[in-house]
Amino acid sequence: xxxxxxxxxxxxxxxxxxxxxxxxxxxxxxxxxxxxxxxxxxxxxxxxxxxxxxxxxxxxxxxxxxxxxxxxxxxxxxxxxxxxxxxxxxxxxxxxxxxxxxxxxxxxxxxxxxxxxxxxxxxxxxxxxxxxxxxxxxxxxxxxxxxxxxxxxxxxxxxxxxxxxxxxxxxxxxxxxxxxxxxxxxxxxxxxxxxxxxxxxxxxxxxxxxxxxxxxxxxxxxxxxxxxxxxxxxxxxxxxxxxxxxxxxxxxxxxxxxxxxxxxxxxxxxxxxxxxxxxxxxxxxxxxxxxxxxxxxxxxxxxxxxxxxxxx
Amino acid sequence: xxxxxxxxxxxxxxxxxxxxxxxxxxxxxxxxxxxxxxxxxxxxxxxxxxxxxxxxxxxxxxxxxxxxxxxxxxxxxxxxxxxxxxxxxxxxxxxxxxxxxxxxxxxxxxxxxxxxxxxxxxxxxxxxxxxxxxxxxxxxxxxxxxxxxxxxxxxxxxxxxxxxxxxxxxxxxxxxxxxxxxxxxxxxxxxxxxxxxxxxxxxxxxxxxxxxxxxxxxxxxxxxxxxxxxxxxxxxxxxxxxxxxxxxxxxxxxxxxxxxxx
Numbered sequence: 001x002x003x004x005x006x007x008x009x010x011x012x013x014x015x016x017x018x019x020x021x022x023x024x025x026x027x028x029x030x031x032x033x034x035x036x037x038x039x040x041x042x043x044x045x046x047x048x049x050x051x052x053x054x055x056x057x058x059x060x061x062x063x064x065x066x067x068x069x070x071x072x073x074x075x076x077x078x079x080x081x082x083x084x085x086x087x088x089x090x091x092x093x094x095x096x097x098x099x100x101x102x103x104x105x106x107x108x109x110x111x112x113x114x115x116x117x118x119x120x121x122x123x124x125x126x127x128x129x130x131x132x133x134x135x136x137x138x139x140x141x142x143x144x145x146x147x148x149x150x151x152x153x154x155x156x157x158x159x160x161x162x163x164x165x166x167x168x169x170x171x172x173x174x175x176x177x178x179x180x181x182x183x184x185x186x187x188x189x190x191x192x193x194x195x196x197x198x199x200x201x202x203x204x205x206x207x208x209x210x211x212x213x214x215x216x217x218x219x220x221x222x223x224x225x226x227x228x229x230x231x232x233x234x235x236x237x238x239x240x241x242x243x244x245x246x247x248x249x250x251x252x253x254x255x256x257x258x259x260x261x262x263x264x265x266x267x268x269x270x271x272x273x274x275x276x277x278x279x280x281x282x283x284x285x286x287x288x289x290x291x292x293x294x295x296x297x298x299x300x301x302x303x304x305x306x307x308x309x310x311x312x
Numbered sequence: 313x314x315x316x317x318x319x320x321x322x323x324x325x326x327x328x329x330x331x332x333x334x335x336x337x338x339x340x341x342x343x344x345x346x347x348x349x350x351x352x353x354x355x356x357x358x359x360x361x362x363x364x365x366x367x368x369x370x371x372x373x374x375x376x377x378x379x380x381x382x383x384x385x386x387x388x389x390x391x392x393x394x395x396x397x398x399x400x401x402x403x404x405x406x407x408x409x410x411x412x413x414x415x416x417x418x419x420x421x422x423x424x425x426x427x428x429x430x431x432x433x434x435x436x437x438x439x440x441x442x443x444x445x446x447x448x449x450x451x452x453x454x455x456x457x458x459x460x461x462x463x464x465x466x467x468x469x470x471x472x473x474x475x476x477x478x479x480x481x482x483x484x485x486x487x488x489x490x491x492x493x494x495x496x497x498x499x500x501x502x503x504x505x506x507x508x509x510x511x512x513x514x515x516x517x518x519x520x521x522x523x524x525x526x527x528x529x530x531x532x533x534x535x536x537x538x539x540x541x542x543x544x545x546x547x548x549x550x551x552x553x554x555x556x557x558x559x560x561x562x563x564x565x566x567x568x569x570x571x572x573x574x
Contacts, residue, residue, distance in 0.1 A: 030537070
C-alpha cells in the first residue's frame with residue numbers, strides 16, 4: 001500500500017480525498033454507505049449564523065455532463081450545527097472541516113468565532129462566493145479587497161487551519177488567490193461552482209426558481225484543472241482541488257496540476273460510495289505506476305514548456 | 313449500498329410507457345410509495361457521465377424477488393433507460409424515501425398518468441390486508457392508460473377516465489373524485505400521485521370534504537438520499553422538506569399548495 005497521507009501546512013489528512021461542501025450535508029446521509037473516517041476529511045455544507053431556508057424551488061437542472069443548482073445554502077444555523085451535527089460527525093470518526101458563509105463580514109466573523117469555541121474542528125473553509133448585502137450584493141469572492149476583508153476578519157478569530165474557497169467567476173483567479181493568502185489564508189480550495197443558467201424552451205421560463213445557479217460536474221472539470229494549475233503557479237500555499245471529479249483519473253489530474261488534496265462533490269450524487277472508492281483506487285493507481293506516495297504526483301505539471309511537442 | 317440488479321423485462325406498453333422488471337435483493341424491503349434511484353446507462357460500457365444524475369422511479373410492484381417499475385419517456389434519462397435489455401445489469405440505490413401511511417380506512421387510490429406507478433404496489437398491499445379500496449386512474453388517452461390492466465389483477469373496483477374519452481369516462485380524473493368518494497359507506501382515505509395541478513385540486517377537495525389524503529410528489533433529484541437539498545418543496549409552515557428523504561409521500565395538509573407546488 002502506498003503512502004496516502006498529505007499535509008496541507010498544519011492540516012494533516014490520512015488521504016487526499018475529501019467531500020465538497022454542499023454535496024454531503026453533515027455526513028448523516030452517507031454514513032450508512034461507509035464509515036466517514038475512511039475519508040481524508042468531510043467538508044460540511046455551509047454553516048451560517050442563523051438558520052437559512054434556502055432558495056425557492058426548483059433548485060436543480062441537469063445540463064450536459066453537469067448540473068445547475070441554486071440551493072441557497074439551506075442550513076440549520078451555527079447553534080444547531082454545534083449541538084447536533086458536529087457531535088454526530090465527531091462520533092463518526094470523520095476529520096471535520098466546516099464550511100462557513102455569511103451575508104456580511106461581521107456574519108462570517110461571528111460564525112468563525114462561535115466555531116473557535118468548539119472542539120474537534122480540523123479546519124474552517126470560508127465560502128466567499130456569497131453576495132455582500134452591505135455592498136450592493138457584490139460577491140465577496142470576486143472583489144479582491146472584499147475577499148481580503150472577509151479572510152482577515154475570520155483569521156483574527158479562528159486560530160486553526162484556515163481554508164478560503166475561491167470563486168471561478170472572476171477574470172483572474174490568481175489575483176484573488178494572492179489577495180486572500182496575503183490576508184491570512186493558509187490553504188486555498190477551488191473551484192466553487194461556475195455561474196450558469198438554463199431555460200426551458202417550451203415554457204420560456206428559467207429552469208431554476210432562482211433564475212441563475214451554480215454549474216458543477218464533469219462539464220466544469222477542464223476549467224477547474226486550469227484554475228488549480230494557475231493558482232499553484234501564483235501562490236505557495238497548498239490547494240484542495242475540485243470540480244467534476246468522478247473517477248480516479250480526475251483525482252490524478254488535479255494532483256498533477258498542483259492540488260495537494262481534492263474534493264468530490266457532484267459525483268457523490270451519482271455514486272454514494274464514490275469518495276470512499278476513490279481512496280482505494282488512488283492507492284491502486286500509485287502502485288500500478290510504481291509510486292510510493294501521493295506526494296510524487298503533486299504539482300508534476302509545472303509551468304509547462306518542458307513537455308511542448310513539435311510537429312516534426 | 314448500491315445494488316447491481318438483473319433486468320428481467322423492459323417492455324414498451326404503448327403511449328411511451330414502459331414496464332421494467334428486475335431481480336433484486338435490496339428492494340425486497342420496499343413499502344408502497346418508496347422509490348429507487350437508477351443509473352440508466354449501460355453497465356457494460358465505460359461511463360459517459362451524461363446524463364450525470366440517477367433517475368428516481370417509484371416502486372410499481374413487488375412480487376417475491378421481482379421488483380417492477382412503470383415509467384414514461386420524458387427526456388434523455390428515461391430514453392436511455394428504455395434502451396436497457398433483459399439480461400443486462402442495472403445499478404440501483406434503494407428503496408429510498410418514505411411511503412404511504414396506510415390506515416384502516418377504506419381507500420381511494422387516484423392516479424394521473426404515469427403517476428399511477430406507486431399506487432399499484434399500494435393496491436397490492438391493500439388486497440393482502442383485505443382492505444376495501446377503489447382505484448381511479450386517468451390519462452390523456454387510452455394509450456396512456458396502458459398500465460390499467462395491471463391494476464385489474466388486484467381489484468374489480470377500477471374506474472378509468474381519459475381526457476379524450478377514448479376509454480372510460482371523459483374528463484379529468486379529479487372531476488370524478490367527489491362522486492366516487494361519495495359511494496363509500498365509511499369515509500375513505502385518499503392516496504394520490506400525478507401532475508401537480510391534479511394534486512393541488514385533490515388537496516382542495518380533501519380539505520373541503522375533510523378526508524385524509526396522502527400525495528406522492530415528483531421532483532428532479534440529485535442525491536436522492538437527503539444530502540443535497542436539491543429537491544426541496546415548500547411546507548405550509550414556511551420551511552422546506554426534501555422530497556427524497558422527507559417524502560416523496562406527504563400528508564397533503566403539511567404542504568404549501570401555493571404556486572410552487574401547484
